Amino acid sequence: MPLLELRNIYKAFGGLQAISNVSLNVNEGEIVSIIGPNGAGKSTLFNLITGVYKPDSGDIIFEGKKLNGLTPDQVTKRGVARTFQNLRLFTHLTVLENILIPQHHRLKTGWLGAVLRLPKYLREEEEMRKIALEKLSFFGPRLMSFRLHQPVYVLSYANRRRAEMARAMATGAKLLLLDEPSAGMNPKETKEITQIIRRFRDEGGYTIVVVEHKMNLVGDISDRVIVLDYGEKIAEGDYKDVVNDPKVIEAYLGRKEE
Amino acid sequence: MRNTILTIASVGLAALALYLLSHMQGTSGLLSALTLIFIWGIAAVSLNLINGQLGILSLGHHGFMLIGGYVTALLMLPAKERRPFRTRLLSDWARNDLDLDKWLRGLGLDTIANSVDLKFVIALFLAGLAAAFIGIIVGAPSLRLKGDYLAIVTFGFGEIIRLLPNAPQVAAFTNGPLGIKGIPGNAGSIWWTFVVFLLVIWFFSRLKFSSYGRAFEGIREDEIAAEAMGVGLAYHKVLAFTLSAFFAGVAGGLYASYLQSVDTQTFNFFVTFFLLVAISLGGLGSITGAVLGTAIVILVRIYGGFLEESHTAFVGYISGAAVMLAAFAFSVYIRKSRRLRPVVEPKHYIFGGLGILLLLVALLFQGQPWMTQKVQFFGMRRILLAVILILIMIYRREGLMGRAELAWNKVFGSREDIPSDEQRDQDAWLSNPDLNPGAAKEDDDASA
Numbered sequence: 001m002p003l004l005e006l007r008n009i010y011k012a013f014g015g016l017q018a019i020s021n022v023s024l025n026v027n028e029g030e031i032v033s034i035i036g037p038n039g040a041g042k043s044t045l046f047n048l049i050t051g052v053y054k055p056d057s058g059d060i061i062f063e064g065k066k067l068n069g070l071t072p073d074q075v076t077k078r079g080v081a082r083t084f085q086n087l088r089l090f091t092h093l094t095v096l097e098n099i100l101i102p103q104h105h106r107l108k109t110g111w112l113g114a115v116l117r118l119p120k121y122l123r124e125e126e127e128m129r130k131i132a133l134e135k136l137s138f139f140g141p142r143l144m145s146f147r148l149h150q151p152v153y154v155l156s157y158a159n160r161r162r163a164e165m166a167r168a169m170a171t172g173a174k175l176l177l178l179d180e181p182s183a184g185m186n187p188k189e190t191k192e193i194t195q196i197i198r199r200f201r202d203e204g205g206y207t208i209v210v211v212e213h214k215m216n217l218v219g220d221i222s223d224r225v226i227v228l229d230y231g232e233k234i235a236e237g238d239y240k241d242v243v244n245d246p247k248v249i250e251a252y253l254g255r256k257e258e
Numbered sequence: 259m260r261n262t263i264l265t266i267a268s269v270g271l272a273a274l275a276l277y278l279l280s281h282m283q284g285t286s287g288l289l290s291a292l293t294l295i296f297i298w299g300i301a302a303v304s305l306n307l308i309n310g311q312l313g314i315l316s317l318g319h320h321g322f323m324l325i326g327g328y329v330t331a332l333l334m335l336p337a338k339e340r341r342p343f344r345t346r347l348l349s350d351w352a353r354n355d356l357d358l359d360k361w362l363r364g365l366g367l368d369t370i371a372n373s374v375d376l377k378f379v380i381a382l383f384l385a386g387l388a389a390a391f392i393g394i395i396v397g398a399p400s401l402r403l404k405g406d407y408l409a410i411v412t413f414g415f416g417e418i419i420r421l422l423p424n425a426p427q428v429a430a431f432t433n434g435p436l437g438i439k440g441i442p443g444n445a446g447s448i449w450w451t452f453v454v455f456l457l458v459i460w461f462f463s464r465l466k467f468s469s470y471g472r473a474f475e476g477i478r479e480d481e482i483a484a485e486a487m488g489v490g491l492a493y494h495k496v497l498a499f500t501l502s503a504f505f506a507g508v509a510g511g512l513y514a515s516y517l518q519s520v521d522t523q524t525f526n527f528f529v530t531f532f533l534l535v536a537i538s539l540g541g542l543g544s545i546t547g548a549v550l551g552t553a554i555v556i557l558v559r560i561y562g563g564f565l566e567e568s569h570t571a572f573v574g575y576i577s578g579a580a581v582m583l584a585a586f587a588f589s590v591y592i593r594k595s596r597r598l599r600p601v602v603e604p605k606h607y608i609f610g611g612l613g614i615l616l617l618l619v620a621l622l623f624q625g626q627p628w629m630t631q632k633v634q635f636f637g638m639r640r641i642l643l644a645v646i647l648i649l650i651m652i653y654r655r656e657g658l659m660g661r662a663e664l665a666w667n668k669v670f671g672s673r674e675d676i677p678s679d680e681q682r683d684q685d686a687w688l689s690n691p692d693l694n695p696g697a698a699k700e701d702d703d704a705s706a
Contacts, residue, residue: 073488073491084486090480090484094675097475100469101476101489102488103469104470104473104488114464117464145677146675
């Protein structure tokens, strides 16, 4: 059984058919890339999976259960977390607080228990901090020690991207949706991100769906590539096959005049 | 541990100071100022939970305070004060039976009913609950809106709540526009407000530094991201709104019993406006700031009376000169402490020039009749508050405290966000290819 299954998804904004009849499967432990020209519907697809938009028709099934009609926070509780294309960290909060907030939904103590600092709450808080440090240590020492207590707005761009990935991991999700994880990064940092995404799967046991424009990153990490164009799935398969597919070349470069 | 001891010690000191103050002669003005600071501090801190921590502009706080005020008043009103209510508005039930005293005796709890203080605690709690209940009713439908729209809706609800006691059907309980007088005043004394104030500060600081407080701040920073990270918006917004309404109700109850009367004009829209000014002054999102802002506003209003008294024009000129010179000194200080281009520009000397000019005029024409005539500036207190607010918004937009709190760790401890030299070296090593050739090599691989 695939971890995530999309069945015949349709989504229109007014007269614009953003997604039409897209079906795809993501198996556990896979890294799947979704590529396509600008406006192909990649981010819309992410928004549909995470509950920001509701599909007009079709089913989104995660671990055998439907995600349709759930709000974004409920989707996250089920085990799907995302990062954003244009960073959406909690800018004025510290790095540590940023990684603690996504764990809030797992808190079992109510607000009164939290205010009274019941032993149960203190234990949970301790656990949350441990998990936060564990997730941040994925990225080496960069976000550790004194950086933990710095507000996010003093971090460098690359560190913010890393913090956002750590934040998505800390939700306790099984499936990570990374929206352009290497946008705005230099080649060295892109390479590092490539390794980190692979380590997400190998060491963290996550299943990963990536939307990306940098083809060498896509080629490096993907088990499977899915190509969207004008809201339709035009190709799927191995990276090498997909980039040589005439339909894909046409979508990116246009048709040659006869 | 050290922090706990320090906190208890300073609370003890504050209590001792209050005790001494209340036994000294001629301090009744100061005591009532402190009482007001505590009462309005509670209201400001509770509004701060929505406006500062959750980042939602709510303008309906006076409605919740009003509910608290009325509930406390009705429950606490002694039997002999009820009889003079000759108005036809009040129903028999409200006149005779809406009485906490009667209820408690009916339940056989005479010991509690004999103590005004215990009754007051119960009445305050019920006042908070009533306000919180209305808070849920108001909050649940309106909190799905955002920004200005929500502000307008909450303002509308606040005004509806404020005007309801005048409606004939509701006036059967509230005595309509005449309001309720004769609430036992000893229950609104400084000790009550002090204790409730401490409890509220304790509650809100614990809440702020818990997982729930972080979730609220996450919603303030980025609603979409917070939702995507599993923070349920509806639940957390309504929770914050309800808690805030509860403590607004408590503050309203305290204020009603401080005034010993309550009517629909006690809690008009200016109450919310005043609270907004106080928390913006102190710093949105900071509990310390909310209290500090309230204290400034109240002290200016109570002790600023001399500003509005009649003075000779000479005093006016001298104080004008002082203000101008202070502005000059301030602008020079601000300019000189800039890191980039610390230059004082010619325009800043205008203040200094004006100040000296005023001073000269005052000294040269000291004896002239137009100098000795009396002038009076009405409304100077409000102008002063407005000027303070303008200056803060220009020079320190986040308010006096920003989002920071006064904490023992900040006073005594080391700052965790500033790296030690060792950590700084480690950091440089990570990013500098000269120090870390391995990283540079990776770079070559990537570009190859």
